[in-house]
Amino acid sequence: MSPTHSARNTESPVKSASWWRQLPDRASCEWLTDQYVHRRRTIHDIAAETGASKTTLARWAREYGIPLRSRGGMSHGRALKSILDDQAIPPILKPATGTPGAGLRLARFAAATRYPSIRSAAHGVGLHSNNLVEQINRLERDLGAQLLHRAQRNRAMRLTEIGEQVLEAIQALADVLPELQSAEG
Template identity: 45%
Template sequence: MTKVATKGYDLPRNPRKPQLVSREWLQAQYVGHGPTLTDLAHDKGMSAANMHRQAQDLGIALRPRGGTSHSDALQAKVLATAVPEILRPALTGANAWERLARFAAAAEYPTLSAAAAELRIRPTVLVTQVLRVERELGGPLRTRFQRGRPMQLTPLGVKAIAAIRETSPSKGTARVRPSAEDSG
């Protein structure tokens, strides 16, 4: 239909064809100034999906959805190359070191509830973070609490704790301040 309609009028075949953006422009705008890809797409007259695809094609590191900060996500990727192999899968975005430090702190307590109380965060937050670290590192890091038996570290957990304490920015300091989203 389009071919027939534009045949004698010297019109472009696809007037909505999105314009391409340069890597330099996208890097400066998205990383340097911080607007979302959706906002940049709107400014350029293209769909958000197309802008996202172009960012991926151009090798621009993307912020996680709902993430706190693009620089935090990029910093985690940079730091991940300088840490032991065992920890690299867990350094996947903002607050990665905080999750690892909280896991290390929790290992010192018989239960995650006791650890959460001492760290002054909600138990559900700590459980969620420890489960994420376990998922990212590829296995259980501690045995579950059973009545009369405190939780114990698995061999993977022992290796992870050693690596965390060896390389974390706070050198394994177990006390981590709660963030605003962790309390009540």
């Protein structure tokens, strides 16, 4: 290094004295809940957009009572269950909402009810029919009741009485959880 070359003449990796002024005002509880819970964005992604640190956003989430997902997990079971419990889930759906992927299973069931058969429903939601059958079977197991009368020759698939109640509850819940609004691919 030459004697004329000094730290003052180079760009320093140290932040300027006013770096804190660029941080957003404290994010509102509603905004952070929408971004992190409903839109399933990561703390890292939100921090990159806002200029706030990941630590600050995580602290705000804890202060607001927003359960943090485990690192690398987009639908941490415990966090999802507490979020759903807080959103006044209809009692008929509670047994089916405590596991990862629960919202997607409910949405796919609701989407499937618009079709005459599982096969056409699977095609409509962009799944193989075996996958859709497995998800509906899991939902029926979780809820402890048959939800659909499967299609038979010359007879379209139709909802059972419990299936109709579950569908109504899902539709009521769709306003709270955007992932329930559409499962079609």
